[in-house]
Amino acid sequence: MEVGRGRSSDTDNGSGNDTADTSAAGAPSPDALLPTLSERDLKILRYVGREWGQVLEGPEAWRSALPVDPNLGGYPDAVRPKRFGRFVPLTGLPAVEAEEEAEAPPSPLGRVGHHVRRVLLGPPLAGTAIAAERMRKLVALPVLSADALSSVAYGPEAMLAVLVLGGAAGLRYSLPIAAVIAFMMLAVGVSYRQTIRAYPHGGGSYIVASDNLGRVPGVIAAAGLMIDYIMTVAVSIASGVEAITSALPTLAPSAVVIGVAVIVVLLVGNLRGVRQAGAAFAAPTYAFIIAVFTLVAVGLADAAGRGFQPIPTPRLPVTEGVTLLLVLRAFTSGSTAMTGIEAISNAVPAFRPTEWRNARTTLTWMVTVLIILFGGTVALVHLDGVVPHGNETVLSQLARRTFGPGVMYGYVQAATAAILLLAANTAFNDFPRVLFLLARSGHAPRLFLRVGDRLAFSNGILALALAAIAIFAGFAGNTQSLIPLYAVGVFLAFTLSQAGMVVHWLRHRDQAHWRKSLAFNATGGLLSAIVFVTAGITKFTEGAWVAVLVIGLLVLLALRIRRHYDLCTQALALRPHVIELPRQPAPGSGPQVRPTAMPRMAADTETEELEEVESEERPEEVNHLVIVPIARLDLAGMRALAYAASLGQPLLALHLSPTEAEAERFRGYWATWGDHLPLEVVVSPHRAIVAPLVHYIETLHHQRPDLTLTVILPEIVVRHWWQRVLHNQTAPRLRRALRPLPKIVITTIPFHLPR
Known part of the structure; x- marks a missing residue:
C-alpha cells in the first residue's frame, strides 16, 4: 500500500x-x-x-x-507478500493483516475458509505483475486456435448425426455440405483479415458492431458472444468427456460428474490467474494437429490402396426423408466447426510487431489448417463407411479402424481430450473480457470491472463456470443435445461483426482497397446470416x-x-x-x-488487566x-x-x-x-x-x-x-x-x- x-x-x-x-x-x-x-x-x-x-x-x-501524521509510508520497491497475506510492512510501521483478518468471520471456521482460499488460489499479485507478453506466430497459433481447431472433434460428427437420419441416401450429402462449410470457413476467415486491418488494436464483434451499427446491435453481438462462450465450455467439455469414455467405456455412467469436475478445475485454475503460456497451449494443440493429420494421411493412404473405393456403411434405418430441411439442419450443425475463428481478431495487441500483419498471417495459417483437418476428416468418414452412434465418437472410430486399439489410438484420444479441455479454457479468458467491456459501457454490473487478487476478472470467470455447469448438467453432458444451442449465438455475432465492417468501409472510402475489403466482409456477413437464420429456423x-x-x-x-x-x-x-x-x-x-x-482515574486490578479500555465517560x-x-x-x-x-x-x-x-x-x-x-x-x-x-x-x-x-x-x-x-x-x-x-x-x- x-x-x-x-x-x-x-x-x-x-x-x-x-x-x-x-x-x-x-x-x-x-x-x-x-x-x-x-x-x-x-x-x-x-x-x-x-x-x-x-x-x-x-x-x-x-x-x-490533524492529531496524526496521515502519511504512513508505502511499499518498498520489491513487494513479496506472505503466502496467506496481502500486505507487507509499511515504512517505519508494523504491518497489519487487513484483508483476511478484517473481512473473514472471527470464528476459527471462517479463518480456515480464508486460508483454504489462499491455498487454492495462491497469494495475491501486485498490479505490476501483469506481463505484457508478446507472442510469436508459432506460439500464437496454438494459443488462439485451440477453440477453432478443437471443433474438428465435434463439427463433422454433428453434421453426420443429422444426415444419418436419412439413411445411406442422407450420408451421400456429407461431402457437398462439407465443401460448402469449407468455403464458408475461407470466406469468413478472409473477412476477419479485413477486420484485423481495420481494427489493429483488437476488434471483437461487440466493439465492431457498437462502433459501426450502434448501441443495441453491439449489445446483441455481445449477448451472442456470451452464449457462444458458455456453449464453448459446455460442448468442449462434453466432447472431451466423450473422447475419454470412448476409450474407457466403464467411465460412461460418470460422464456428468467428470465434466462438472473438469469445469471446477478450470474455474480454480483461472481464478489463480493461470496465464496462457505458449508452452502450456502449444504442446496439446500441436499434438492434436499432428494426430489428426496423421490419421487423415494414413487413412487416405489405405483408401488409395483400394482405389479410393468407399467401404459400404452398415444398414441404417431411415427415420426421415432426405429433404431440404434435413440438409439445412446438417449444414448448420456442421457449421459449428467454425467457432473460434474470431479469437485472433480479438487478440491483435498480443502479437509481436508488426502486430496486425502477424495476426493476419496467423489467421491465414489457422483457417488453412482448419479446412484441411475438417475436410480430411469428413472425406475419411465417407471412405471408411463410419456412421455416428452413441457409444463412440466418429473420431474414435476412425482412429480405431486406422491404427487399431494400440498406442496411436490412445494418442489420438488423449490429444483430442486435451485440446477440447484447452478450448474450454479459452472461453474462460474471453467471456470475462466481454463482460468487462459491457460493464465499462454501463450495460453490465460494475462488479465485472473488478480485477481480482490474481489479476483475473474473477466475477466474470465465476459467472461463466456457473452458467456452463448449469447447461452441461441440464443436458446431461450430451454433445448432440447441446449443438443446436451453439450455432445461433456464434453466427449472430459473426453476422453483426461483418455487417459492422461493411458500414466501416462505406464510411472510410478513402482507404486503399476499401471496395475489395467491403466485398469480403459482405460475403462473410451474408454467409453468416444464412447460417444464423437457418439455425434459428431448423x-x-x-x-x-x-x-x-x-x-x-x-x-x-x-x-x-x-x-x-x-x-x-x-x-x-x-x-x-x-x-x-x-x-x-x-x-x-x-x-x-x-x-x-x-x-483517567485509577483503575482497580481487574480493569488494569484489560489490554484496551474504552472508558470515556x-x-x-x-x-x-x-x-x-x-x-x-x-x-x-x-x-x-x-x-x-x-x-x-x-x-x-x-x-x-x-x-x-x-x-x-x-x-x-x-x-x-x-x-x-x-x-x-x-x-x-x-x-x-x-x-x-x-x-x-x-x-x-x-x-x-x-x-x-x-x-x-x-x-x-x-x-x-x-x-x-x-x-x-x-x-x-x-x-x-x-x-x-x-x-x-x-x-x-x-x-x-x-x-
Whole structure:
C-alpha cells in the first residue's frame, strides 16, 4: 500500500486556478475506476469549491488540526507478500493483516475458509505483475486456435448425426455440405483479415458492431458472444468427456460428474490467474494437429490402396426423408466447426510487431489448417463407411479402424481430450473480457470491472463456470443435445461483426482497397446470416429457441442496466445550486483538537488487566478524528464531506486508487475543487478496496490509541432490491470490517436514488 501526500497543489483557497485540473497524469486507461470529468464538470467543481471557501476556515487550519501524521509510508520497491497475506510492512510501521483478518468471520471456521482460499488460489499479485507478453506466430497459433481447431472433434460428427437420419441416401450429402462449410470457413476467415486491418488494436464483434451499427446491435453481438462462450465450455467439455469414455467405456455412467469436475478445475485454475503460456497451449494443440493429420494421411493412404473405393456403411434405418430441411439442419450443425475463428481478431495487441500483419498471417495459417483437418476428416468418414452412434465418437472410430486399439489410438484420444479441455479454457479468458467491456459501457454490473487478487476478472470467470455447469448438467453432458444451442449465438455475432465492417468501409472510402475489403466482409456477413437464420429456423424446436430467448433476455437486461446507470449518473452529477455546504462556523472557531487525552482515574486490578479500555465517560474525554473515505467528487461524496466538516472536528479525506496515474487524476480534481480539506490518497497495487482502508484506519488507531475515529461513509441507497448488485457494496462491507475494532464509530450518509 502506497500512500501519497495529502497536499496535491498550492492553489489558493477557492481561487479557481485554471491550471489545477491539469495535474492529472494524462488520459485515463480504459478500465479506470474514476470517471473523467468534462470541462463543464470541472467548471461546476470550481464553482462548488468557491462556495465551500466562503463557509470554511482556510485549508491550513484544517491541516494543522490533524492529531496524526496521515502519511504512513508505502511499499518498498520489491513487494513479496506472505503466502496467506496481502500486505507487507509499511515504512517505519508494523504491518497489519487487513484483508483476511478484517473481512473473514472471527470464528476459527471462517479463518480456515480464508486460508483454504489462499491455498487454492495462491497469494495475491501486485498490479505490476501483469506481463505484457508478446507472442510469436508459432506460439500464437496454438494459443488462439485451440477453440477453432478443437471443433474438428465435434463439427463433422454433428453434421453426420443429422444426415444419418436419412439413411445411406442422407450420408451421400456429407461431402457437398462439407465443401460448402469449407468455403464458408475461407470466406469468413478472409473477412476477419479485413477486420484485423481495420481494427489493429483488437476488434471483437461487440466493439465492431457498437462502433459501426450502434448501441443495441453491439449489445446483441455481445449477448451472442456470451452464449457462444458458455456453449464453448459446455460442448468442449462434453466432447472431451466423450473422447475419454470412448476409450474407457466403464467411465460412461460418470460422464456428468467428470465434466462438472473438469469445469471446477478450470474455474480454480483461472481464478489463480493461470496465464496462457505458449508452452502450456502449444504442446496439446500441436499434438492434436499432428494426430489428426496423421490419421487423415494414413487413412487416405489405405483408401488409395483400394482405389479410393468407399467401404459400404452398415444398414441404417431411415427415420426421415432426405429433404431440404434435413440438409439445412446438417449444414448448420456442421457449421459449428467454425467457432473460434474470431479469437485472433480479438487478440491483435498480443502479437509481436508488426502486430496486425502477424495476426493476419496467423489467421491465414489457422483457417488453412482448419479446412484441411475438417475436410480430411469428413472425406475419411465417407471412405471408411463410419456412421455416428452413441457409444463412440466418429473420431474414435476412425482412429480405431486406422491404427487399431494400440498406442496411436490412445494418442489420438488423449490429444483430442486435451485440446477440447484447452478450448474450454479459452472461453474462460474471453467471456470475462466481454463482460468487462459491457460493464465499462454501463450495460453490465460494475462488479465485472473488478480485477481480482490474481489479476483475473474473477466475477466474470465465476459467472461463466456457473452458467456452463448449469447447461452441461441440464443436458446431461450430451454433445448432440447441446449443438443446436451453439450455432445461433456464434453466427449472430459473426453476422453483426461483418455487417459492422461493411458500414466501416462505406464510411472510410478513402482507404486503399476499401471496395475489395467491403466485398469480403459482405460475403462473410451474408454467409453468416444464412447460417444464423437457418439455425434459428431448423433447430428452433430442438433447443435453438433457448438460445434465442436467452439472447433476447440478455439484451433487455443490458439495456435496463444501462438506463439505471444513466439515471444514477444524472442524479449524482454536481449541480451548482443543489450542492450541500457545511454550516457556517462561529467567528474564530474551526476544527478543534486536544493533543493529549484527559487523565483517567485509577483503575482497580481487574480493569488494569484489560489490554484496551474504552472508558470515556464525559464529553471532554473524547478526542475526535473524522475520516471520510471518498471515491469521487459527486453529490454523494460532497454530502458526506459537508456533514463531516459541519461537526467542527479534525477531518481527513481518504481516497483509494488502483494506480498512481488514477491517484494523480483525483488529486487534480481535488485541487480544482479548492483543496479545502486534508486529503490522503492510498494507492493499492492489489486493487482491493476494503482491506487497504481497514489497514490504514487501524494503523491510525495504533498511532493514536486515545483518539476516537469516526468514519463517515457515503452510501448509495437504491429503490429496488435487484439494483443492489449494480452498485459496489463498499459501505456495508467496510462497516462490517471496522465494527470489531476498538474506538471506531461508523456513520453512513445515505444518498437515495430517485425512482
